[in-house]
Amino acid sequence: MTTAPRRPTAPAATTRDGDSGTGPSGEPNGSGTTGTELRRALGRRQMALLGLGSALGTGLFLGAGAAISVAGPAVLISYAAGALIALVVAYALGEMVSAYPVRGSFGAIAGRFLGPFAGFSVRWIYWIALIVGIGSEVVAAAIYLRFWWPEVPLWAAVLVFAAAVTAVNTSGVRSFGTTESVLSAVKAFAVVAFIAIGTVLIVFGLPERPATGVSNWTAHGGFVPEGPVAIWLVMAIVLFSFAGIELVAVSAPEAKEPGPALRTALRTLVLRLSLFYLGAIAVMLAVLPWTEVTAGHGTEASPFVTMFAAAGIPAAATVTNFVVLVTALSAANANLYAAGRMLHSLGDDRLAPRALGTTTRHGVPRRAILFSACGFLVVAGVTAVFDDRVFGVLLALGTFGIVAVWIVILLTLLAFRRTPDPDRPPSTLRLRGGRITPLLGIAALLSVYATGFAVPEMRLACAVGVPALLVLAGSYVLLVRRRDLRNTP
Template identity: 35%
Template sequence: MEQEKEFEEKLERGLKERHIQLIALGGAIGVGLFLGSATAIKTAGPGLLLSYLIGGIFIFFIMRSLGELAVSYPVSGSFSAYANKFLGPLAGYITGWTYWFMWVVTCMAEITAVGVYVHFWLPDLPQWIPALLALVVMTVVNIVAVSAFGEFEFWFALIKVMTIVVMIVLGGLMICFGLGNDGIPIGIANLYSQGGFFPTGIKGIIMSLVMVMFAYLGIELIGVAAGEAEHPEKTIPAAINKVFWRILIFYVGALGVIMSLYPWNQLQAIGSPFVLTFSKLGITAAAGIINFVVLTAALSSCNSGIFSTGRMLYNLSLQQQAPQFFGKLSKRHVPFNGILVSFCFLFIGVILNYFVPAEVFIYVTSVATVGAIWVWGIIVLAQLKFRQSLTSEEVAQLKYPAVLYPISNWATLIFLVFVVIIMAFDAGTRVALCVGPVWFGFLLICYYGFGLHKSSKVIIEKKKD
């Protein structure tokens, strides 16, 4: 087996800094904040704000580890390529295929959700039609050029961000000046008058950490985009530094406003807090506005998923851990074959989603839960090994070093293990701990059964300025 080989990726660097900024920002703001935040609030009450702060700190450590690697090695395969080089071909193989599968099943759910959201306006239209249309359109966008993907992702993310900003501003005016409440300031008493700031105790904070961490899922997409970013040594650090604080402000700010306006223990029964807030201000189309926002959020997830799966298959083929068929690019420097195959799986998944029992689909999507923890852990471990391989002179020359190395690495790994343990105590996430090992076992059987352990290569490219 070849120990190492430098190769020249032929992907086009068509993602501008504004694309990278919004890809990272939008990737971590999902439908859950607009529709499902009441569930997380029920678990921890106002203390959920502390959970987001804790989770945000560790996400920051993970992103800085990813940033150090991405600036030093800006390749499309990202975590798979880093795992391959610094942890071995098997780790790269498992990471690449797990991330691919994670996005495939996530997109299946999101595309199906598109049909549900369109049903809000067109109740007589069969749900499979908008779901299929969304899949086709987003696939075509990704096939056209990477800049098309970046442009769509930019505007999808901007819609989500602007909605949150408007909600925070209007909510702040309601809290401070009584806007929409006959001029009577609402204040922040709801944050501490309904059983205190920690109404469910330390248990609520701990149990909410799982939901909090998966709210951040998607932020690592910036690592995949690094391989096609213009001037990654500048755009990646700028995105990571700015996006982390913005996301923390958006989540903590939005949830802080929501729980100030409404008693936390009543939110479960009143629906989407965003719809309620806009409605309270006399915006009659509030439900339609939020439905449009979550529709674009679902399309954004689909867009990102098709982008990620195509690049992951491309990189796996370069490592000889997937058919060489996936290593071919179109005239527009896009991994056409990888995107097309991912489209076929998504198409099958959308069809199956209407026929298989809901429980079966839950089992499949639970792999995405385990996959997220795996990928984050691999990022931290790969950066740890990378740093250990450097001399003191090389460390001094790093353009974007991770913070608090190696304390942040070990603290993050311990935290991720802790989150996995918490998952065992919740019926909704426990299934992931059962299905996850089955998935990894399947990958191992394929790895050795198809002889990939003999042909895999340790390959990574280091881009020059």
């Protein structure tokens, strides 16, 4: 038996109910399991909300304050640019994964078109980035909890939330999908309500508060108070806000109708995220001067809570804090799902311990999920030492990993297009612009890495991230290549 990563194959023809007789790698699926396969149980709406659940998290509700503190109102330009980059990556994913909805998703596809080391490294980088992202979400949730109980130790709240998220993830995928769909719908409704209430404050005002208009966009140092360079400096935070769109592609092997579901989910996901981020931040900056928004973003409350409190709506601040707490937990829940599935694919391809590639009789990769959840313990320990200062570091480290993954996705698309395959199923989504669009996307992502020279948190991320890549390379040579040579006749 070969030990190289499994070659992505075309999905089997689907039956009338949207399931298929075999899984993405040719193994049977459905209600029975062989101990390694996942179960197709996610519908189109669940896939779309799953991606929204991952991406709509601390990047908006807590990280936005950090971005505003650097760029002021000009952060709207940064988020528009981030949305454009995310759109390019989403369509690149859709073009490849709709043809090959395999376990390991873009990582397995990278292994085929860029070589085994690419498939090995990008999956491990993505898994590490997810663990860091999960940590940042539960730390954010613990920070939100301090709005009511400031005396609660941050590390204790992290452990409690981690246990809850792990319990939800180890249930069946159908139950997980339903739970995450509800949580995602709640926070999407909350953002829409926030934008609507903010619009009322801007246009009509309240009995004791006149309409603000949009003068705050330029009233305190102009629209670009910190200079044009600041628009670029916050791109690391902005891209972290959109991280999670790739989760839709990771969930494709568990979708009832992978191709149509992937197309629908990716098309709507980036549009919704763009409207939510740009709309919510534009409203926030119009109601409050940007200097006041940044004053309250750090540890006591999110910018959303700060805005409602300043608007004189007392109950809204409490409700909003509850919503953003649920939002952070929802994002952590979705990211743990992706981490478990990615680690499961590595175990199944013998790029991680084989035990991690097994599933329960209900098709849940429980061992991979529990192993991924151990990252919570690390985060709790670090939080106990550094308290809320750890959030900015986690955000920067997560961004480093996500940017690396997005660059590999675009490189894989270029190789995917250069390698014709008459047996390849047609893609249901296609990135327009030929080679130019993915190349521009890669250039933009590389420019984000360059912020490491100017942003202290990103300098730390680069200092940790680059050696981590070297460790992965060494691990591949020592573990995988040596094993392959030993098994070669």
